Amino acid sequence: MKALEVINVSKSYNGSKVLDNVTLSIDEGEIFGLLGPNGAGKTTLIEIVLGFRRRDSGTIKIFGREISSREFNKKIIGYVPQEHLLYDNLSGLDNLRYFAGLYGVKTSEFKKRLNKIINFLGIDENILKKDVSKLSGGQRRRVALATSLIHDPKIMIMDEPTTGLDPNVRREFWKLIMSLNEEGKTIILTTHYMEEADELCSRIAIIDNGKILSIGTPEELKKKYGGEESLILRIKTRYLDNAMELLSNYQPEKVSEDEIKLSGLNEEYIPKIRNLLENKGIWVDKFEVRKPSLDDVFINLTGRRLISE
Amino acid sequence: MKRIFYIAKYEMKMLFKTKEVLFWNIAFPIILMLLFTAIFGGGNTIVINVGIYDQDNTQISNTIIDIFNQTNVTNIVLIQNNETLYQKLSQHELDAYIIIPKGLGRNVTSGYQAILNIYIDNSDPNIADISKGIIKSIIDGFNNKTRGIYEKFIEGVGNFNKTMIEHMRAYAETLKPLFKPVKGTEKVEYKEFILTGIIGYGFLFSSMVTATASIVNERKEGTLKRLLLTPLKPIEILVGKTFSALFNTLIYTFLVLAIGIPLLQPKIHLNIPDLIIIVVLGSLSGIVIGLLISAIFRTTEGAQGFAIIIGIFLQWFIGIWFPLEMLPSYLRSLSNYIPMTYALNVVREILLYGDSIIMHIQETIYLTLFVIILYGIGGIILSRLLKTIEV
Numbered sequence: 126m127k128a129l130e131v132i133n134v135s136k137s138y139n140g141s142k143v144l145d146n147v148t149l150s151i152d153e154g155e156i157f158g159l160l161g162p163n164g165a166g167k168t169t170l171i172e173i174v175l176g177f178r179r180r181d182s183g184t185i186k187i188f189g190r191e192i193s194s195r196e197f198n199k200k201i202i203g204y205v206p207q208e209h210l211l212y213d214n215l216s217g218l219d220n221l222r223y224f225a226g227l228y229g230v231k232t233s234e235f236k237k238r239l240n241k242i243i244n245f246l247g248i249d250e251n252i253l254k255k256d257v258s259k260l261s262g263g264q265r266r267r268v269a270l271a272t273s274l275i276h277d278p279k280i281m282i283m284d285e286p287t288t289g290l291d292p293n294v295r296r297e298f299w300k301l302i303m304s305l306n307e308e309g310k311t312i313i314l315t316t317h318y319m320e321e322a323d324e325l326c327s328r329i330a331i332i333d334n335g336k337i338l339s340i341g342t343p344e345e346l347k348k349k350y351g352g353e354e355s356l357i358l359r360i361k362t363r364y365l366d367n368a369m370e371l372l373s374n375y376q377p378e379k380v381s382e383d384e385i386k387l388s389g390l391n392e393e394y395i396p397k398i399r400n401l402l403e404n405k406g407i408w409v410d411k412f413e414v415r416k417p418s419l420d421d422v423f424i425n426l427t428g429r430r431l432i433s434e
Numbered sequence: 435m436k437r438i439f440y441i442a443k444y445e446m447k448m449l450f451k452t453k454e455v456l457f458w459n460i461a462f463p464i465i466l467m468l469l470f471t472a473i474f475g476g477g478n479t480i481v482i483n484v485g486i487y488d489q490d491n492t493q494i495s496n497t498i499i500d501i502f503n504q505t506n507v508t509n510i511v512l513i514q515n516n517e518t519l520y521q522k523l524s525q526h527e528l529d530a531y532i533i534i535p536k537g538l539g540r541n542v543t544s545g546y547q548a549i550l551n552i553y554i555d556n557s558d559p560n561i562a563d564i565s566k567g568i569i570k571s572i573i574d575g576f577n578n579k580t581r582g583i584y585e586k587f588i589e590g591v592g593n594f595n596k597t598m599i600e601h602m603r604a605y606a607e608t609l610k611p612l613f614k615p616v617k618g619t620e621k622v623e624y625k626e627f628i629l630t631g632i633i634g635y636g637f638l639f640s641s642m643v644t645a646t647a648s649i650v651n652e653r654k655e656g657t658l659k660r661l662l663l664t665p666l667k668p669i670e671i672l673v674g675k676t677f678s679a680l681f682n683t684l685i686y687t688f689l690v691l692a693i694g695i696p697l698l699q700p701k702i703h704l705n706i707p708d709l710i711i712i713v714v715l716g717s718l719s720g721i722v723i724g725l726l727i728s729a730i731f732r733t734t735e736g737a738q739g740f741a742i743i744i745g746i747f748l749q750w751f752i753g754i755w756f757p758l759e760m761l762p763s764y765l766r767s768l769s770n771y772i773p774m775t776y777a778l779n780v781v782r783e784i785l786l787y788g789d790s791i792i793m794h795i796q797e798t799i800y801l802t803l804f805v806i807i808l809y810g811i812g813g814i815i816l817s818r819l820l821k822t823i824e825v
Contacts (some may be wrong), residue, residue: 177659210657212657
């Protein structure tokens with residue numbers, strides 16, 4: 126069953142197209158990533174799906190049902206926006222109570238769901254008693270996620286869910302997202318972190334300048350657009366020129382003052398290269414096999430890097 | 435140094451590109467200056483409404499009425515019978531009334547001093563004092579004229595006997611005013627006036643400004659977006675916001691009374707059920723205006739700023755700080771278009787004079803209609819806005 130279908134959706138602002146004939150479909154139970162730089166159109170697409178913005182043209186279907194420009198099934202979708210969108214002067218618990226009330230969750234049901242969610246998200250009950258304004262970024266994000274889960278939605282849309290979080294918290298958040306998916310929720314997330322998309326998503330749509338450039342699993346994309354594997358050699362700077370000369374048969378590429386890249390080679394070549402250089406008194410500090418990344422995919426698709434941390 | 439110059443230059447550029455900032459920084463202080471000049475500046479004439487019930491209907495009584503008519507500080511209402519008098523008094527349409535008793539003309543022409551009973555509406559302490567002063571000075575003027583005649587007569591003729599001189603003296607003090615309070619209008623002190631005025635202040639700030647802020651802050655903080663993600667209908671958001679501001683005003687009102695009564699020890703009639711009804715109506719009038727402001731303005735700063743300024747303006751026109759009669763007539767007529775004026779007036783009538791809301795059914799109906807009509811209009815506008823808003 127398709128959880129979400131976006132068919133030929135376009136949107137312009139002041140004559141410039143921010144979404145250009147976007148088409149994609151997301152299966153139920155997937156973690157689907159929209160990967161693209163800031164300003165690519167990811168948030169606009171999400172906000173159109175949510176009904177916050179009108180689309181100029183195109184069709185959107187949720188679980189097979191076409192939705193109008195300003196409509197979406199609020200009980201089916203949970204949304205985790207970029208900003209935490211909580212009431213700062215209320216406690217986390219009050220925020221949860223408030224939103225549960227707005228979604229029509231009964232008090233007895235709320236208690237059950239609350240316990241489940243705080244256990245699931247690892248939220249300390251004492252944290253929930255504090256005003257949101259006094260919480261750390263990670264804690265706020267968890268509370269915001271909790272408010273989005275309180276009505277038990279089938280689809281979770283997360284807009285840059287880990288932006289601004291430190292790497293450790295981000296990794297914890299990834300675990301949560303995967304657990305949610307294991308619970309049966311379809312996850313749609315936008316991100317500009319390649320690692321995040323690579324780690325989490327079953328399929329990825331690469332979006333740039335309002336256009337979907339390609340859709341596939343991370344492996345498919347890397348295979349198709351990521352280019353070859355390469356071997357990276359780290360050598361002391363004073364030996365770099367000699368090493369380049371000795372490796373000339375492998376078409377070496379100077380990457381930095383102490384790094385040489387040998388495209389198309391993998392770990393099998395390491396002993397041979399090591400012997401070749403050590404025989405001439407050049408010691409390799411480190412060998413690294415670099416596999417194609419989503420960044421390479423993005424470079425090959427757009428001609429530029431996807432800027433990330 | 436250069437960086438500071440650039441910051442200053444571009445900050446100013448940005449500042450002056452914002453229309454709201456231009457208004458608040460330049461236009462508003464000027465408007466405020468003009469307004470204060472209009473209210474407190476010289477040249478304003480206070481006109482008091484004086485009812486005259488002429489039971490005498492003689493040349494002398496007509497002369498007295500003419501003298502009152504000739505002044506530009508009294509608006510004379512001729513009363514034909516007791517019923518009209520009581521009706522006008524109950525509706526507080528008269529600041530004072532004078533009964534010219536039957537036989538006054540005969541007394542005067544017979545050379546006796548005539549006592550003029552003047553009844554002052556004490557419900558507004560400031561207006562009562564002003565009315566008293568005005569009426570007294572008019573009567574003094576009348577007496578001075580007659581004293582002039584007497585003195586010329588004494589000088590011109592001379593050699594009067596004692597009895598004749600006494601007669602003429604009495605004639606010189608023809609009218610003796612005897613001020614009495616209108617029955618049922620107890621003397622209201624300023625502390626009572628201001629305590630009730632502060633309740634009216636809540637219609638503007640606890641209701642109107644709060645209502646505006648509740649919508650615009652949600653927009654500013656992005657939580658409106660979060661609200662619109664829930665199954666809430668726009669109309670539910672509006673009603674929820676209305677109730678929040680309404681409760682805020684009711685709590686404010688009771689806090690004012692809870693603090694004001696022991697501190698000021700005013701003489702008031704605590705008719706709580708009727709007070710609640712009128713405070714709810716006054717508050718709803720403010721809230722609906724506040725909600726409309728939040729719908730009209732595009733920026734949160736603009737809406738909130740405008741609501742605050744409207745509140746600051748209106749406080750002078752609804753009778754919070756001073757009686758509306760102290761306003762020039764052209765500004766006083768403006769007050770009649772503000773629903774909160776009526777609400778505050780009824781609050782005063784209930785608390786200060788023990789009136790019931792039934793006695794002010796006209797104002798109550800007016801306020802109810804205002805609230806219903808504006809909520810109808812505002813509800814449509816705001817619902818559309820919330821439905822079509824690109825948050």
